[in-house]
Amino acid sequence: MISMKRLLYFSIFCKTVTSTRSPRPHDAALLFAVLPYSASATAAGASSTTGNSMFMAQYLIDSCGFDQEKATVASKLLTGIQSRQQPDSVLAFLKSHGFDDASVKRLLHNSPKCLLLDVEKTLVPKFRAFEDLGFSPSDIVHLFRSNPDTIRIKHERTVPKIEFWQGLLGSKDALVKLLKRNLWVLGYSIKKRIQPNLELLRECGLYGPKLAFILRNRPLILTQKIDFLKSLISRVEDLGVPRTSGMFHCTLCALFGVNPKKFKMQMELFRSFGWSEDDFVAAFQKCPTLPGRSLKTLERNMEFLINEAGYPSSYIATRPILLIMSLERRLIPRHMILAALKSRGHCESDYKVTTYMMVSETKFVEQYIVVYEDRYPDLSELYANLKHTNASETGLQ
Secondary structure, three states: OHHHHHHHHHHHHHHHHOOOOOOOHHHHHHHHOOOOOOOHHHHHHHHHHHHHHHHHHHHHHHHHHHOHHHHHHHHHHOOOOOOHHHHHHHHHHHHHHHHOOOHHHHHHHOHHHHHOOHHHHHHHHHHHHHHOOOOOOHHHHHHHHHHHHHHHHHHHHHHHHHHHHHHHOOHHHHHHHHHHHOHHHHHHHHHHHHHHHHHHHHHHHOOOOHHHHHHHHHHEEEEEHHHHHHHHHHHHHHOOOOOOOOOHHHHHHHHHHOHHHHHHHHHHHHHHHHOOOHHHHHHHOOOOOHHHHHHHHHHHHHHHHHOOOOHHHHHHOOOOOOHHHHHHHHHHHHHHHHHHHHHHOOOOOOOHHHHHHOHHHHHHHHHHHHHOOOOOHHHHHHHHHHHHHHHHHOOOO
């Protein structure tokens, strides 16, 4: 009824102002009288919203450690808060459950609307639900730090996801470790995203220990779009690693962390050292983590092994493990010790580089330093200095 009256009044006004006579002052007065919205009311509402926003911006700065810029942005999401009582209750609850200032700040940076939550109706039952799942207070803190939106999502939706991941990973500790490393992992739909990827991996023969390897090393493979995972599987097969290969799961994990462009650049790098594409593929199959290394690291290791240690490029291609070893902490110090021993008439035989590079640190010291320390007490100091110098020069101390 009111709406009809407004239209009627507005129609009368329009006819009045479009007539041949000049508009009179009371015509405008009539318009603003019949319409319930006024400039003053709008201004008052805007002023109230601005005031609330300014209040919350200052609150975020004083109570949560925000800087001015982030506080201003976040406050626009919190204009419904008009006093300290609501946000204070949320902060008090969080801090009573193990959140320190840094954890609160990180949580609110990602999800400022947490301050709008009702403590008794939302937070208390949510925390209780996670405790019932066996999560400790520190586990819950890590859960919300890593997946901030989880605190606002109803626990009835979150708990089934946690139970699924916990069952998949095999333990609560494995799940907590996953949540610490990966943001938003609980944000993906189990039915639409995770399950289809699991089924595809199982079709490739990846289950049991092989699936466990993927979950432990590259769990985010399961969160990718199905087309991406299919493409990744094709890339592995294109490298000559069939699904039946015992290295298929390792190769899948290795390629997941390397985009095709970088992979191609690595192939070009090794081609410049005389490798064929078959050499590169063979090296990759033996050492699936090879593509994860930076181009600079691979190039420096190749140059040292060829130019300083004197090993042919083809020899290194069959022993790619050398390319992922630390140049400063392992390759250079150990090579220099062997060179020193050879110059003194020892280790005359053609020692395979992998023999003294692959052994553990303890074994290397026993076999190449302790054995000769009576005759060459300087070896131990030389080795220590080599490691210290190289670590210092590269910031690895």
